[in-house]
Amino acid sequence: METRRDFLRTTLITTAAASVSEAARAAPARIPSTDRMGILVDTTACVGCRSCEAACKRAHDYPNEPTADNSTIPARRRPGHDSLTVVNEYPGPERPPRPTYVKVQCMHCDFPGCESACIVGAISKKESGPVLWDGDKCIGCRYCMVACPFQIPSFEYEKALKPEIEKCDFCIRRIDDGNVPACVEVCPMEALAYGRRASLIEVAREKIRNNPDRYNDHIYGEFEAGGTSWMYLAKAEFKELEFPELGRDPMPGTSESIQHGIFAYFVPPVSLYALLGGLMWITKKRKEAEEMAE
């Protein structure tokens, strides 16, 4: 595990190396593993029991809350530092009502905006799919929160000492032990399916093909923001279920082009300093000339 000191050391070395050689900057675009895992959420199967919320809390040693029945499901919630996932209810047009339930958590993007925005490398995308946060590196700048298109990472504002960034960790400890994520395991309706992302997409396409009345022909997360590990099927348009409308381009593309543009080859900072230095030199010369004249 890297410490903050290690990080500073590596940063200094890489900065030095980058200023010397251009090759270091031209790192190839990372291609995600074809065997990476994902989760397919079939919102048409979910009944909003919120067992996943309870199981998530159990798995992460959070103070548990009793599973509430559907009637007490609050109007709209977001994952926060006290719950890594929440289930929201969206009333449908059907009479009698058959609401759609949407589980919200980190989507584990293939090209995470948070990872790209993190200036200390505390967020990393694993080859197997999960996007993980490393508390030993985090400096609490909260850039990740700004960069996330799904507004997932949350900050423990009420903790003065060592506040953490909280988000779904794909139950990485359980997966490493050969289990499936806690929410997937507990779901009574098996609305969540954990498997190879590629296989999940095949299954989702098959479901849409076989049940055109049941599903809207759209796998949310297949292409959104360059693709996400968590993908959704629904009857309604995803817009109606308050999923953000994102293009196919990965999030880092936009932010990095701006960020990298500013610092490219160190030309802008160097020229800025050169300009300022020049101005100073000119002012100094002028002052000297004035003093000489006197």
Place this chain on the structure above:
Amino acid sequence: MSVTIRSSAYLVFLLLLADRPALGQMSNQRGNNCLTCHTCEVPTKLNPCLRSCPRSQMTTVHHSAAAGPDSILMEKLTGSPELYEPALFSHRVHAEMSEMSGKCVMCHHYNPPGKVLPCSDCHASGSAARTLDLSKPGLKGAYHRQCVNCHRELGGATGCESCHLSRSRTPVAAPAGRSVKEAIRVTRPKRLVFETKANEGRLVTFFHNEHTDLFGLACSDCHANERCSRCHKPAAASAGGVVHLGQGHDACSPCHSVKENCRRCHGEQPRAGFSHARRTGFDLGRFHSLLACSRCHGAKRNYSGLSSNCRSCHSQWETGSFDHRVTGMKLDDTHSAIECASCHIENEYGRKPTCSSCHDDKSYPGATPGLRVRLTKTKRP
């Protein structure tokens, strides 16, 4: 040389094999993979471990509700968080009710000819097993989708503990949690008076009890292809608890001619029900009322009048050899000595004689008949 070629061919083959996903994950365009038909990961020629091919059109399960089990304890789930006790499923009640709806296939959506397959034959138990075959829900999902989807639509209790007890909680009344409604009480309406839009004969009286009890119709003879939610709905008894079959003549026309003789059903007043005694003069009594109409009248629907003479049906009954006990009244020595027509006046056997036709107004079995007040007309020859 040939050895090199062969070994390189093997190498290529192995490389191809290594690059492929696990057996259960490959699927063709129809969504079938090896596990669709094979129960094991690596089928061999000796042990192909075939399962019957799952096609929806192969559903052939049409057993009677009584042939199935009364209740089933759903205890095949062995997931790691065992949060709940197994649920007890009242199979009989569900099977009987399904006769009026989608029948067995509502749940047994795939079954080849023969034995009814348990869900676990196709739906794997355990979340790890499910990861291998993502195309269909595992056993837990299969169970819950079958139950919860209907119960949710019907507005019934859908909380986890409405079906099974939580393991973490000490059961307050364990036996109560296990109790299963083995027999649902369906209250059948007796008489329904429908108000129609007809100018003449506005009221149609429908005798539900006669149709079910007298004519021996099963519920599903009229209530076929119903949706469960027609009766089981959140706002129960929205129509006074009566489930109407539909508007107009559609409900009656399968059996009754609706083209002619409107007055048979339509009238200005609610009608009295069918009474065999009033309509024909022949009281069916204790024994004949147990018979289906067709037993005496034949299978033809337009029943014609029959002779009320016992021997028109009971041709073997002869004077002298007749055992009076079959009528439910055993003749004692005094009575057996009396001529038949003494009590059955004018040999009219269709009408049951009463004690008071000979004795004083006391009558059996309430009271022992008293003095004989009327003498018999004829003597036995």
